[in-house]
Amino acid sequence: xxxxxxxxxxxxxxxxxxxxxxxxxxxxxxxxxxxxxxxxxxxxxxxxxxxxxxxxxxxxxxxxxxxxxxxxxxxxxxxxxxxxxxxxxxxxxxxxxxxxxxxxxxxxxxxxxxx
Numbered sequence: 001x002x003x004x005x006x007x008x009x010x011x012x013x014x015x016x017x018x019x020x021x022x023x024x025x026x027x028x029x030x031x032x033x034x035x036x037x038x039x040x041x042x043x044x045x046x047x048x049x050x051x052x053x054x055x056x057x058x059x060x061x062x063x064x065x066x067x068x069x070x071x072x073x074x075x076x077x078x079x080x081x082x083x084x085x086x087x088x089x090x091x092x093x094x095x096x097x098x099x100x101x102x103x104x105x106x107x108x109x110x111x112x113x114x115x
Contacts, residue, residue, distance in 0.1 A: 002041070003034045005060050009053045024048050058089065 010017050017031045026045070033039040041049065050057045095103055 002061055003037070006034065006049065009049075009055065009060075013053070020049075020052065024052060 006020075007017055010020050013020075017035075018028045021028060021031050024045075030039075030041075034041070046057050046060060049060060091099075091103060
């Protein structure tokens, strides 16, 4: 899913994925791993790509359409780790105001208890 969206964004800018990756200071092997599905970009890389193309991060994973609307979650009734990650990500993307503050405070508590 990510790689297909990445390629589409590259095509819209009339660039190859390798050109974009080099612009971002990464190796072309990175694109190969994404294409093969053996790795995914980390959050820092996602933000760099998002910034490069001027699109929201969630668009890179097909969780949001071009109009900025969150799409249906295929993991809705699933309890796998991926479903949990998706649910958390969707909360973060859509949270505003007090809800965003609550999510932030909870994440800080979790980080404090892990250390």
